[in-house]
Amino acid sequence: MRVLGIGMGPQHVTPEVRDALRGCDYVVAAQKSSDDGLLALRRVVAEQHDVEVVPVPDPERDRRDPADYPGAVAAWHEARVAAYERVLRERGGTAAFLVWGDPSLYDSTIRVVERLAERLDVEYDVLPGISAPQLLAARHRIVLHQVGAPVHVTTARRLRADVAAGQTNVVVMLGGDPDLTGLEEWSIWWGANLGTDSEELVAGRVGAVAPELERARGRARAAAGWVMDVYLLRAPRRATPSLA
Template sequence: MRKLLIVGIGAGDPDLMTVQAIKALNRADVVFLPDKGEEKAALRHLREQICDRFIEKPYRTVTIETPQRAPAGSDYRGVVDDWHGRIAANYDRLFREELPAGQFGALLVWGDPALYDSTLRIVERVRAGGLALDWEVIPGISSIQLLAARHKIPLNRIGEPVLITTGRKLVAGFPAGQDSVIVMLDGEQAFRQIAPEDLEIYWGAYLGTEHEILIAGRLADVADEVERVRAQARRKQGWIMDTYLLRRAKA
């Protein structure tokens, strides 16, 4: 049986690695590193730094080429399903070629593997395709935990729920009946496309890294600033990762 360690590495700062994550990496014979092209080179570099710093025994690295996703269009689920199928085929081939039965392979997942990451779905798909595979999941510190810590706020109001969603979903409007909404994967500044009403925003980019930026305030007051700062930073770094909490201001 081939074994995988699916390790949450925290969302930006190698110091966010947990003791469990460090122990898991030190059980790995092979570390699989995704290559998502130029834009994500900085993130690959961080994964390599983590391996250099925390793995205290010999290990091999294998690069996994990540195919480009087709533009989503109207069939978002179909496009993602096709994309995952191609990634799973790559994983299947590499696990057969590079991970002998009885050895441990590690996959380093940004933040926490349970939050807006498809590694677990893809690995399940590889197993469903017939490869004998087992895995353990090691949780990590997610970007939304970092967002809350940096802004020094709880994510929920007392006794109230929090909704976690994407920029794609938010463009339809601030979700009805919600008080606190976390938005991830927003390449289009969806907060500009909803009525600011009585909303507050707690925004963070490059959380946990040396380029970290935080902005908070009434959405109506700071939306322009977030948009401007985001565009500038993206131009300068060549990539951006940002997330934010929108919540109704207290009456």
């Protein structure tokens, strides 16, 4: 099995990933709906290299922020492992998993493939791709961190807790509909559906650009049928955030 990062689309496939994909027998890809836009993009990448895509219906997952979030994710991963295992046992050969962005950031593919490798007694490797934070920084022509300072990477569901804990320079992934209440004086560099035809970008002081950000999210969703956003939030100097 090969876990291949494909960035935000065909234009980001590296020569290393391209060569690896051409050596695979097929691509295994989750199908989340009948009009799954991310599956369609994976098909484009695979077809450019003459590799078949085998869609696997994605098991249901509790996305209502359950009390036992790690447990809900673990159950979902187990269901994915079982679904992929059936395909891999039937087909054999070398299978590729095409990861949106880079496999190292907020993606479950490596964890799933690790368990598949144990069950099937096969080897796997991982090749990197361009990540969403990288592309966000390039689009806005910024550096994600200030001089000699760190950048904290988190998810939208953890943002408020992380800010309350003192984080002041935060990349937020798995954005959802961002709740930026209390951060009106912070700066934001935001992007949705980066690298696709429905890409949207907004930057500025949160309080000033919030209406435009909402409109941009709506345009992205209308154009693609989905929104995948990522953004950098940075506190003003000497500011003490309030999320009351």
